[in-house]
Structures are given as C-alpha cells and as structure tokens.
Amino acid sequence: MAPKIFLVLIFLSIGLVAKSQEGALTVISNQRGAPAILKYSELRSILMGEKQRWRNGSKIVIALMKTNTATGKITSEKIYDMSADELNKFWLALVFQGKAPAPAFFNTAAELQNFVSQNPGAIGIVDQLSHSDNLRTIIIDGKSRIL
C-alpha cells in the first residue's frame, strides 16, 4: 500500500511542477554584450526600450516572439503587462517617435534563437532554450526561468 501512495505522491508533485512551469519564460542572449545575471527591473527596462546599451557600450538588440504566438502572448502579458495589441502599438509608437529601434519579431523559437546567436548584443525571450553554442541563459533575480 505504502509504495502505491508514494508513487501517487511522486506523480502529483511532477504534475504540480509541470503546471508551475507552464507559461514560464527563459531570457536568452548572445554570448557577447549581455551580462550573465540581471535584475528583473533591469530586464524590464531593457525590454521597454528604456535602456538601449549594455554596460560595455554595445547596442542592445531585442528579439521577441510575435504576439500571435503563445510565447509572444505570455511575454506581452507577464513582462510588459500589456495586451498583444498594446505591445504592438507601444513599439510602433516608440519607433516612429524616434525614441527606440524596433525589436525583431519572430514566428518560431528556432528563428529567434538563430537571430540572437548571430547578433552580438541581442537578448530574447523564449519558452525554453534549446542548445546553441553562441547563446546563454540569463539568470534573472537568481532564477533561470521567469514567470
């Protein structure tokens, strides 16, 4: 009886962990430019176009999933605190006010990761990092995944 309860508890905890990771995001960057560790407030400032240069002076290039993708929706809601339309309008306005360069938007995580790996100074948001030599996961407030 005891091993069965033990197994049920294991499955339950796996289920809870999986549920808690649903909608979690990973911040990735090119090996050159971005630091390995960032505060969440710094990350947000970067993604809002407020901070446009890394500490070494190189230009920050933002890569995001399109807002009609699942990761794009989560990014706009959880990081930007905006709806998909609000996020698109926010960036369009910022670009044509001449205040910030436009982020690069992608349909698939593979395209985004490929872009970030090829552009020094690039930072991107994906659901999960698949391995690439020129990419790294940025630790945000001590965590490799953000909710």
Place this chain on the structure above:
Amino acid sequence: MKCNSIILIKFRRMYMLMSRRLKYICFVIPIIILLFFSSRTFSQNTQIKGFIDGLVTHEKSKLSFGFGEQDLFIASEINDRLSFLGETVFRYTPSSPTAFSISVERVVIKYNIKDNHNLLIGKHHTPINYWNDTYHHGRVFFPTIERPLLFSKNIIPLHTTGISIQGHDLGNLKFGYDLMVGNGLGSEEIFDNNKSKSLTAAIHIKPVERLRLGASYYVDVISKGSKIHDRVINRKVNQNLITASVAYFGKKLEVLSEGTLSINRTDSTGRKKTLAPYIYTGYKITEKLVPYLRLDNIHYQKGELYYDKDNMTALVAGMRYQLNYLAVIKLEYRYTHSELTGDGNKLTAQFAIGF
C-alpha cells in the same frame, strides 16, 4: 630618333600600367575594404510605414466625406549609433495647382553619444509638450480625432529645424531632457530669416509606470515681416512659451492635460499673455472601447497682436474603438464657442489605419 620613339612607347605602356595600378590602389582597393568592413560592422535595418484616415463629417446640416493626411514614415538604423527618421505628408491643399501638396514634416538624423544621450539634427517636432513630442501625423495614435485647439490656433511652434541634445530614462525617476537650438518661427527650412535662434528646453520624469510629467520653456524672436501660417507679422515679437503637462495612460483611466502660457512682447503693445490649456480623459470600458472627453480653452489678453485673437472654448465627446493596433474607429461630437464666430457643432466619424 627610332630609339627615342621606342623608349616613348615603352614609357607610355609603363605609364598606362602604372596608371591602372594607381587607379586600382586608389579606388578599387578602398572600395573593396569599405564594402568588406561595412558588411561586417553593420546591417542596415529600415522600416517604412504609412498612415491615413477617412472622415465623415456633419456640420451646418451638411454631410461630407473626406480623407485626411497620407503620412509616410521611414525609420532606419544606419549603424550601431546612427539612425534616421523621416516623415512626409501628402495632403489636400486647395491653393496647390494639383490640389495636393507634399510636406516634409520631420527629417531627423540621430547620433547616440553615450548610453541614453543623443545628438539630433534636422527638422523636428518641437519637444514643447507631450502631444507634439509623442504623436506624429499618424491619426491612428491620436486619442481624439483632432488635435487640441492650441495646435490649430498656432499657439505653439510645431516644428523646429535645428540641432538638439536629448536624454531619456535617466535614474530612478526616468528623467528625460531636450535642449534644442533652431531657426525659429518665420524661417525657411534651409535658412534662418534672422540672427536670433529659437531655444527649447524641456524636461520630463516618469515617476511611476504609465505616468509622465513634463515642463518646457521656449524662446524666440520673430522678425518684422516674417511670414507665419500665411500671415505677415508686421512688427518684431519676442516670444516666450511656458508649458506644463501631465500624461497618464493607465490600464483603465487615461488623462492628458497640458497648458501653455504664451508671453508675446512687442515695442508698441508691451507684454501680452495668452493661456491655452486642455484636458483629455478617457476610460477603457473594454480593452478596445474607450469613451472620452476633452475640454479646450484659449484666452488671449486684450491687445494681443501676434496671434489671431479669438477667445475660444471647445468640448469634445467621443468614443474610440480599437480594431487592432493598426486600425481605429472614432466617433466624436465637438461643440465650440468662439468670440468671433459664435457657436459651432460638428459630428465626425473617422477610420484611421496604419499600413
């Protein structure tokens, strides 16, 4: 003689060969080097967008159809620090032989000096208040159909051709500044019409998310004989503009309030003050639907000569429906009371898009 001619031919051949080599060294190699390095150091990123709006108005018992400005935008990242922004408007102009005119509204070359500090040169929207600094000619961004009265009554200079230093999002308060020197009112796009330069100094802070507080000061000397907005100014005017603004675009509530105090001084009339405030407020019933109100007022001091003195109040009540971020429908009623023309009522529907 024969020997000499052979030497001459040889010399010519040698010269031609040298000349080819010299051309190769002087022109071809540098071009190859430039192309090689340019392709390695940056990849240009250019975006082109356009904006247009269709209008239906009902005024003085008459229904009219029309369309607004067609706005063409170009934003280009030239390299790591250099960028370009261009905005050109095609608009209906009855006085033009073709009934349309092309107007270059903005040509800005921006150089990033360091971090969030930039040097800008060209024709700018004068960073005098929130509306002029934030919204361009693309109507899809406007919270209302028309601009506030202080724009249509030419209280503030909308554009300045000149040079500026700009900073943004500095420190915890997200402090920003603009310091601009320009040709000033009455000047042409490529020449100043007098020795005086206009000066704009603007600051703003964003103490909390979605809130921006700003203030600015503008000073200029407008020469006698200057032609401004199809009017010839028949005396020298020293102009000082002081502006304050509050902008809050929250998740539900939207508030934008700005006021400009204009002090125009002429030798004959002394200082004359004009006050032009407006307040806009909207409330998001849903993410897409926003009913709104705007109240505008312009009060000129008796004896004002630079502006067309016409004390005016306007009340705007409308509804905005955002189809998506590139398409918006607005329905708006506007009541105006003018010292010179009396009361006016206008109903307007606008469909604004970005493409």
